[in-house]
Amino acid sequence: MAKLQVAIDLLTTKDALALAAKIAPYIDIIELGTPLIKNEGIAVVTAMKQAHPDKLVFADLKTMDAGELEADIAFKAGADLVTVLGAAGDATIAGAIKAAKAHGKGIVVDTIGVADRVKRAQEVTKLGAEFVELHAGLDEQWTEGYSIQVLIDEAARAGVPVSIAGGVNINNVTAVIKAGAIVAVAGAAIYGAEDPAAAAKALREAIDAV
Numbered sequence: 001m002a003k004l005q006v007a008i009d010l011l012t013t014k015d016a017l018a019l020a021a022k023i024a025p026y027i028d029i030i031e032l033g034t035p036l037i038k039n040e041g042i043a044v045v046t047a048m049k050q051a052h053p054d055k056l057v058f059a060d061l062k063t064m065d066a067g068e069l070e071a072d073i074a075f076k077a078g079a080d081l082v083t084v085l086g087a088a089g090d091a092t093i094a095g096a097i098k099a100a101k102a103h104g105k106g107i108v109v110d111t112i113g114v115a116d117r118v119k120r121a122q123e124v125t126k127l128g129a130e131f132v133e134l135h136a137g138l139d140e141q142w143t144e145g146y147s148i149q150v151l152i153d154e155a156a157r158a159g160v161p162v163s164i165a166g167g168v169n170i171n172n173v174t175a176v177i178k179a180g181a182i183v184a185v186a187g188a189a190i191y192g193a194e195d196p197a198a199a200a201k202a203l204r205e206a207i208d209a210v
């Protein structure tokens with residue numbers, strides 16, 4: 001069964017915890033977004049894991065160097081999954097994976113900014129990534145002509161476990177899962193909704209219906 005991951009790109013621990021409490025019944029993975037961790041520090045990871053010990057807590061560190069050191073910080077704080085950038089060197093990714101193995105947790109490689117996402121996804125899977133996030137970041141999404149269809153097409157030919165992040169919403173989540181993504185990542189479609197619980201519930205039902 002494919003998983004639903006909420007990407008919380010709010011800026012305070014208080015708001016993140018309030019959102020997570022509303023949507024918890026519908027989601028599998030709670031992502032603490034990079035801006036949230038930069039604003040609040042790694043303590044937000046600990047606070048979220050304490051509030052939701054039954055969920056996978058995902059620390060979106062987007063590490064580019066010092067892979068083992070940075071991943072270790074997040075795992076010690078309570079993260080189950082931590083991101084390292086696909087644009088980083090193999091040594092950085094291997095270091096993060098070493099930390100994950102030491103904690104019995106996982107590394108997700110984020111392909112933001114990578115030109116050939118499918119090729120890199122296949123390479124880093126061999127290094128031991130838990131899964132690879134085919135990701136168009138917020139700035140890319142706001143660029144004219146952006147379409148999530150590019151990521152959906154890439155997922156269909158990746159041949160390795162992937163998630164899709166970059167504007168997932170109720171109109172495209174079925175295609176995201178049908179393309180083979182094991183995780184659909186939804187940020188603004190949930191935290192920006194008038195009723196986040198209803199939005200998360202609708203996404204959950206659409207995923208489960210595939």
Ligand SMILES: O=C([C@H](O)CO)[C@H](O)[C@H](O)COP(=O)(O)O
Nearest residue numbers: 007033034137166167186187188
């Ligand atoms: O990872 C993200 C971005 O780099 C800011 O942290 C987003 O959480 C990711 O793009 C998913 O968010 P939406 O595109 O709003 O669904």
